[in-house]
Amino acid sequence: MAASGSAVGLGNIWGFPTNAASNGGAAFLCAYLFLAFALAYPALMAELIIGRAARANGISALQSISSGNRSRLAAFLVGFAGMITVTFILSFYSIVSGWMMAHFFDSIAEIFKLMTISNWLTSDAPLRNSLFVILFVLLTVKIISAGVKDGIEKWASRLMPSLLILLILLIFYVVSLPGAVDGLRVYLVPDFSQLSDPALLVDAMGQAFFSLSLGVGTMLIYGSYISDKENLPALGGLVALLDIGIAVIAGLLILPAMYVALSNGVEIFDSNGEFIAGPGLIVSVLPNLFETMGAGGILVSLAFFSLMTIASLTSSISMLEVPVSYAIEYHGISRKRASIWIGALVTLISLLIVFNFDPLFDQVVSITTELSQPLLGLAFCIFAAWVWQRDEVLKEIKKGSPHVENSVFWRVWPFYVKFICPVAILIVYFQ
Ligand code: TRP
Numbered sequence: 001m002a003a004s005g006s007a008v009g010l011g012n013i014w015g016f017p018t019n020a021a022s023n024g025g026a027a028f029l030c031a032y033l034f035l036a037f038a039l040a041y042p043a044l045m046a047e048l049i050i051g052r053a054a055r056a057n058g059i060s061a062l063q064s065i066s067s068g069n070r071s072r073l074a075a076f077l078v079g080f081a082g083m084i085t086v087t088f089i090l091s092f093y094s095i096v097s098g099w100m101m102a103h104f105f106d107s108i109a110e111i112f113k114l115m116t117i118s119n120w121l122t123s124d125a126p127l128r129n130s131l132f133v134i135l136f137v138l139l140t141v142k143i144i145s146a147g148v149k150d151g152i153e154k155w156a157s158r159l160m161p162s163l164l165i166l167l168i169l170l171i172f173y174v175v176s177l178p179g180a181v182d183g184l185r186v187y188l189v190p191d192f193s194q195l196s197d198p199a200l201l202v203d204a205m206g207q208a209f210f211s212l213s214l215g216v217g218t219m220l221i222y223g224s225y226i227s228d229k230e231n232l233p234a235l236g237g238l239v240a241l242l243d244i245g246i247a248v249i250a251g252l253l254i255l256p257a258m259y260v261a262l263s264n265g266v267e268i269f270d271s272n273g274e275f276i277a278g279p280g281l282i283v284s285v286l287p288n289l290f291e292t293m294g295a296g297g298i299l300v301s302l303a304f305f306s307l308m309t310i311a312s313l314t315s316s317i318s319m320l321e322v323p324v325s326y327a328i329e330y331h332g333i334s335r336k337r338a339s340i341w342i343g344a345l346v347t348l349i350s351l352l353i354v355f356n357f358d359p360l361f362d363q364v365v366s367i368t369t370e371l372s373q374p375l376l377g378l379a380f381c382i383f384a385a386w387v388w389q390r391d392e393v394l395k396e397i398k399k400g401s402p403h404v405e406n407s408v409f410w411r412v413w414p415f416y417v418k419f420i421c422p423v424a425i426l427i428v429y430f431q
Pocket of ligand 1: 214
């Protein structure tokens, strides 16, 4: 539940549908499904297995499976780069999550007809953005400092099912509105000629890595908390299925919602005829759509933005856990202190981005998710397949699934992460 809470986040409900919308809908869906199962799932398994075997944070874990001095140094660099990357990812993630929270409070303000407050909450003022960044990071710090069992596990297993229920209720509502069918058509009827577009593949790969929280040690650290009794390939498969499933389901909400908005006179294309994607989609198109729904729209808005806040929180805690677990295990700092200090650092970086939004936001997003994440994901595959002894890997997986040796998983996966994943990631990357 916690690992799928990490995977399911803004990436599924905002990133995937908008990426799909701007990359030909159904064609993107097909490419994404293929890449998520063929590249991201094997990379996810690499992280989970290393994590459970080492029972430690990213840096210590990679070092413990390395033997020579050179590979130990590489382990340190990869683990450290992952930690820096995830700190920056959390910084921009908190800004977007802050917007979601602001819109959530806006719905409450509207219910009580507090129009001045509502106007402020929907403004894009740096003060509003700063306050909500601080609030969001505070919540994340609070959960993380409560620890794994009472913080992460308790909240993920409460929040995840409510998210799914809300999502499905919203789909039923939106799909019944005029215009929704056009959105469904774009999303579900593929135009395969678009698959030859390299940009589509790069986007789909980046999306799959971001969505499964790969490359930065998040899944590794969650792997380190998994009991030896668990069957890892099945568990990882479940997390991947849930994550991919929720993205696909979120597409059933967002694409129809965009076309409902269009038929209500809301602008969904920019001046170049391209979709208004990225941050613009949810914070401008959707509130406009909710407004056109009359009184019921406020409740739909409340439900939607609480869903977004929930999804963000179960992801942000998994990001903060990466540097926090390192500080605890490597430097012996207490959990509470580590969460507070690292939370403060994240807030500082976020505020820097808020006040220099225009160049910084896009740059941080693209450096961390497009440049850093796939390369680090590649490094994790190399550690699992080239650095670590094959026997040790098998021994680890066998703990929870004694018959794995004869399974399809063990026949395919080791070869796969050793050769296919690195080459495929590099090919897509250089394109
Ligand atoms: N996967 C989450 C999402 O889809 C975000 C996330 C959580 C993440 N932990 C991560 C992204 C680590 C990159 C790295 O929203």
